[in-house]
Amino acid sequence: MTARAPIRPLRAAILSLPLLWTLAFLIVPYLIIFTISFYTRKYPTHLPDFQFGNYLAIFQDPQYYQVLWRTAKIAIVVALLATLVSYPLAYFLVFKVRSVRLRAALYMLVIVPLWVSYLLRAYTWKTILGSEGILNSFLMTLGLLDGPSPLFLYNQFAMVVTLTYIFVPFMVMPIYTALEKIPRNLLEASGDLGVGPLRSFFAVTLPLSMPGVIAGVTFTFCLTFGDFVAPLLVGGPDGQMIANVIASQFGATLNWPLGSALSIVMLLVVLAVLSLSSRLDRSGRVELA
Amino acid sequence: MSNIVEIGGLRKTFAGGVVAVQDVTLAVREGEFITLLGPSGCGKTTILRLIAGFERPDRGRIALAGTDVTDLPPYRRQVNMVFQDYALFPHMTVAQNVGYGLRVSGVPREEIGLSVEAALASVSLSDKAQRRPHELSGGQRQRVALARALVRKPKVLLLDEPLSALDANLRAAMQVELKHLHERLGLTFIMVTHDQTEALVMSDRVVVMRAGRIEQDGRPAELYDRPRTLYVAQFLGTSNLLRGRVASTAGGRATIDCGGQRLSATVDGVALAVGEAVTLCIRPEKTVLAANGAASAEHNRLEGRLRETLFHGSTARLMVDVGQPDAFAVDVQLQDTTSAVVLPKSGDVVTLAVHPRNVAIFPAEAVA
Numbered sequence: 198m199t200a201r202a203p204i205r206p207l208r209a210a211i212l213s214l215p216l217l218w219t220l221a222f223l224i225v226p227y228l229i230i231f232t233i234s235f236y237t238r239k240y241p242t243h244l245p246d247f248q249f250g251n252y253l254a255i256f257q258d259p260q261y262y263q264v265l266w267r268t269a270k271i272a273i274v275v276a277l278l279a280t281l282v283s284y285p286l287a288y289f290l291v292f293k294v295r296s297v298r299l300r301a302a303l304y305m306l307v308i309v310p311l312w313v314s315y316l317l318r319a320y321t322w323k324t325i326l327g328s329e330g331i332l333n334s335f336l337m338t339l340g341l342l343d344g345p346s347p348l349f350l351y352n353q354f355a356m357v358v359t360l361t362y363i364f365v366p367f368m369v370m371p372i373y374t375a376l377e378k379i380p381r382n383l384l385e386a387s388g389d390l391g392v393g394p395l396r397s398f399f400a401v402t403l404p405l406s407m408p409g410v411i412a413g414v415t416f417t418f419c420l421t422f423g424d425f426v427a428p429l430l431v432g433g434p435d436g437q438m439i440a441n442v443i444a445s446q447f448g449a450t451l452n453w454p455l456g457s458a459l460s461i462v463m464l465l466v467v468l469a470v471l472s473l474s475s476r477l478d479r480s481g482r483v484e485l486a
Numbered sequence: 487m488s489n490i491v492e493i494g495g496l497r498k499t500f501a502g503g504v505v506a507v508q509d510v511t512l513a514v515r516e517g518e519f520i521t522l523l524g525p526s527g528c529g530k531t532t533i534l535r536l537i538a539g540f541e542r543p544d545r546g547r548i549a550l551a552g553t554d555v556t557d558l559p560p561y562r563r564q565v566n567m568v569f570q571d572y573a574l575f576p577h578m579t580v581a582q583n584v585g586y587g588l589r590v591s592g593v594p595r596e597e598i599g600l601s602v603e604a605a606l607a608s609v610s611l612s613d614k615a616q617r618r619p620h621e622l623s624g625g626q627r628q629r630v631a632l633a634r635a636l637v638r639k640p641k642v643l644l645l646d647e648p649l650s651a652l653d654a655n656l657r658a659a660m661q662v663e664l665k666h667l668h669e670r671l672g673l674t675f676i677m678v679t680h681d682q683t684e685a686l687v688m689s690d691r692v693v694v695m696r697a698g699r700i701e702q703d704g705r706p707a708e709l710y711d712r713p714r715t716l717y718v719a720q721f722l723g724t725s726n727l728l729r730g731r732v733a734s735t736a737g738g739r740a741t742i743d744c745g746g747q748r749l750s751a752t753v754d755g756v757a758l759a760v761g762e763a764v765t766l767c768i769r770p771e772k773t774v775l776a777a778n779g780a781a782s783a784e785h786n787r788l789e790g791r792l793r794e795t796l797f798h799g800s801t802a803r804l805m806v807d808v809g810q811p812d813a814f815a816v817d818v819q820l821q822d823t824t825s826a827v828v829l830p831k832s833g834d835v836v837t838l839a840v841h842p843r844n845v846a847i848f849p850a851e852a853v854a
Contacts, residue, residue, distance in 0.1 A: 388560035390587030
């Protein structure tokens, strides 16, 4: 006891640093936003108040609830598309690539874009989809288009493509891990019991890889829901998402109370998805003994 | 009896050029309990996996009930496997696990229910039908795996080290239970194990394997009493090995000089040259203490000094120094304590007696 006593203050100091950091840069800002969300706007600033007008505005004014709905829609579509792309990819890597080294190398190739700036990767799609872009010139070379089409860029399609591309690694990682954890002899047992490969997949592989799919969908949905860059770069006028609206409330529009209320709504949506996902994950979790 | 499984000229090489099975030919009769026995890496599990269809052979054919199944995938073969770690589906209940293989074969739902119930009852697990595998003990999981395989009414049941994950007491009980199950069902069992006791207790026939080949194949007693090679003699049971040279041969007997002590052995079939280096193999329980009076004039005498006595309860094992690298083990039955056999003390000079027919001669090869 006596030997340990002098260390205690030091230990407390070390542990309190991250705590202080969290408090100062996460908890306090949340509380500030939460408080301001009940304030009244008075151009160019706002007055302390406690009223629900900002929240009411979000659900009454179509320009806000439509953006929320659009954001949710895009997040769902992106999560879905990313699953459809990532599952076969992860499955291929885990089950079809026999060589361990080749598998690790291919996996790294899927993951490595995460080390490249997100902004840069989103920007790349601008050059692919734009009127002077690769897609247009390719289609023109094939003779499928007479002139460059403006249809590929600055719309929701462009956003979905960009976001799906960006979040595929986040989806591949958990699915890959989940598939890798499935004992091979379960699939052998399935075959041994007279069940062909396709039915074995749906009866054994897919259910046992669901935790990975749930984790991936959660990542992708939440990251897309809060995305700010893709709408800005490739979204165009009808591609605004909730994060952009929030940014403009704190910027050009100077309506901090409404921006705060929108932030809280967004936070609640994300928290709801996270808790749903952890509940699903827990109920579906099985002991891979 | 017809052959249910026929394996001919089977060869399997794995990546990196490891030859797991080389040129194995084996016929399994219908209703037989056959065990592939050998150390790990001898190819026994690969043969089982080839029969199940998880592996394709490089060469050779496998026929099941007269039909060539070499190129059929596992789900088209009427064999079922009990996996070493059971491979139960963790996301299904016990009943779903057992019914899994029936659902696909188009069996009506009510019939599946009945079959599953019957299968679970036969392994005394009816009350666990709604449990998940992770809620069961090792022994219970083993029974589920068994029920799941048997409910499909396979032509052959494959068992891959089925008892290795169980503790010693349970393993002994399951050995007997599996043997009885085999007798009751009359089904063909092919088991793989590295445990010689398991093989000897349970099987009608044991196939001893070594480095991808069949070393010897026969009834348990046959293998134990007349091992064809030193490898088999050493693998099954305990053997005392004595190194020596042939001193003379006459009339089906050979006299071997083992470091000054002469032993005669029955020779059948093997041609021995005088002066040839040989290894003698003598079982501990086939040797007696000459002092206890059971030895006839025909018995070999072997002198040595008692190193130590190991008490095993019903028997005592005497470790006797007979001038060989390893001590010679002799088992003495301790059946009646009143007329107790007088056991020598450590350091005493003892004379051992062994009948020539219990001395097996092998050409001196590198001892495995």
